[in-house]
Amino acid sequence: MAGRVLTITSGKGGVGKTTATANLGVALATRGQRVVVVDADIGLRNLDVMMGLENRIVYDLVDVVEERCRLRQALVRDKRLSELYLLPAAQTRDKTAVGPEDMVRICEELRASFDFLVVDSPAGIEQGFRNAIAPADEVLIITNPEVAAVRDADRVIGLIEAEEKGPARLIINRIKPEMVRRGDMMETAAVVELLAVELIGLIPEDEAVITAANTGRPVALSDNSLAGRAFHNIARRLLGEDVPFVPLREAGFFERLLRFVRTEGEER
Amino acid sequence: MRFLDRFRRRRQPPSGEIARERLRLVLAHDRANISPGLLDTLKDEIIAVISRHVPIDPEGVRVTFTEGPRESRLVADIPIQTGRRRRG
Ligand SMILES: Nc1ncnc2c1ncn2[C@@H]1O[C@H](COP(=O)(O)OP(=O)(O)OP(=O)(O)O)[C@@H](O)[C@H]1O
Numbered sequence: 479m480a481g482r483v484l485t486i487t488s489g490k491g492g493v494g495k496t497t498a499t500a501n502l503g504v505a506l507a508t509r510g511q512r513v514v515v516v517d518a519d520i521g522l523r524n525l526d527v528m529m530g531l532e533n534r535i536v537y538d539l540v541d542v543v544e545e546r547c548r549l550r551q552a553l554v555r556d557k558r559l560s561e562l563y564l565l566p567a568a569q570t571r572d573k574t575a576v577g578p579e580d581m582v583r584i585c586e587e588l589r590a591s592f593d594f595l596v597v598d599s600p601a602g603i604e605q606g607f608r609n610a611i612a613p614a615d616e617v618l619i620i621t622n623p624e625v626a627a628v629r630d631a632d633r634v635i636g637l638i639e640a641e642e643k644g645p646a647r648l649i650i651n652r653i654k655p656e657m658v659r660r661g662d663m664m665e666t667a668a669v670v671e672l673l674a675v676e677l678i679g680l681i682p683e684d685e686a687v688i689t690a691a692n693t694g695r696p697v698a699l700s701d702n703s704l705a706g707r708a709f710h711n712i713a714r715r716l717l718g719e720d721v722p723f724v725p726l727r728e729a730g731f732f733e734r735l736l737r738f739v740r741t742e743g744e745e746r
Numbered sequence: 747m748r749f750l751d752r753f754r755r756r757r758q759p760p761s762g763e764i765a766r767e768r769l770r771l772v773l774a775h776d777r778a779n780i781s782p783g784l785l786d787t788l789k790d791e792i793i794a795v796i797s798r799h800v801p802i803d804p805e806g807v808r809v810t811f812t813e814g815p816r817e818s819r820l821v822a823d824i825p826i827q828t829g830r831r832r833r834g
């Protein structure tokens with residue numbers, strides 16, 4: 479069976495596309511899927527550092543397009559999981575080095591060996607975005623519960639529909655439950671209603687995401703953080719499981735104790 | 747002053763609610779590609795066209811855009827100056 483191409487895009491910059499790509503790649507691979515994450519943000523590559531693989535890159539996407547290497551040679555294996563690979567973007571080139579038809583061709587080749595291709599789109603709605611959605615079977619829109627991010631998401635959702643890549647599904651990232659509770663952040667239901675799309679994930683604001691970016695170990699590698707668990711829930715939904723959208727909360731003292739005891743036991 | 751502040755704040759909806767209301771309008775305009783400026787242009791041109799044929803009250807003309815779940819519409823409300831009103 480040929481792999482599914484999921485493109486993660488947002489319109490607005492900095493809302494969490496690369497974070498989501500890295501973590502969905504990890505979460506899907508943890509569940510036994512063969513996964514390749516593709517960095518389509520040419521000239522501003524980030525996925526490699528988010529995943530802690532920056533020191534292992536030899537070739538990149540542009541080398542493949544310009545036939546300086548074979549596709550297989552450009553793939554970097556993530557040794558932490560059995561079947562997780564990265565196809566890095568070029569850092570010193572710009573978006574014009576690759577066209578939509580190149581992306582389609584490369585993804586077509588990758589489909590044969592993987593269950594999932596997760597494509598990290600650059601911000602904006604120009605060529606880089608066009609490149610990222612060209613090979614997509616499904617598009618996941620990521621946004622934050624803020625006016626500008628939601629507005630840009632709406633614009634992108636319209637473009638995805640016009641390209642007949644829809645219907646896109648929605649991830650709302652950086653939710654602060656405390657602010658929602660006091661009315662100073664939009665409810666997720668309001669965002670979903672405004673954008674009129676299907677929801678596939680809710681990710682809380684979580685300091686663990688920042689420390690994970692510092693160390694190059696995506697939060698989804700463990701289930702110790704709320705954000706990590708939220709990404710695993712998205713992966714389960716992508717695999718067809720019916721996972722309810724319950725608000726995520728910190729584990730209580732006993733849950734933490736239990737988990738501590740359990741992992742200690744495993745490691746021995 | 748504190749006391750007054752608190753009183754005032756209570757009357758304003760929480761900022762999340764304001765965000766949602768603003769987005770409702772912005773998205774409606776974005777989706778139809780009709781900016782508030784375009785509505786003004788439309789209004790001026792409608793006034794010019796209609797008043798060539800019918801006496802109207804330019805001050806009272808309203809052109810609005812609404813978006814419903816199924817359809818969007820432009821509504822022009824154009825008060826006509828009738829002879830009766832002029833006499834009264
Ligand atoms: N749920 C979260 N909690 C805390 N910090 C987050 C969360 N999601 C993302 N961030 C932080 O926000 C910043 C931007 O994230 P990221 O690089 O994934 O966004 P992006 O959409 O890929 O940006 P760009 O448009 O520049 O490619 C990062 O520093 C990241 O650590």
Ligand SMILES: [Mg+2]
Nearest residue numbers: 495496519524
């Ligand atoms: Mg990014």
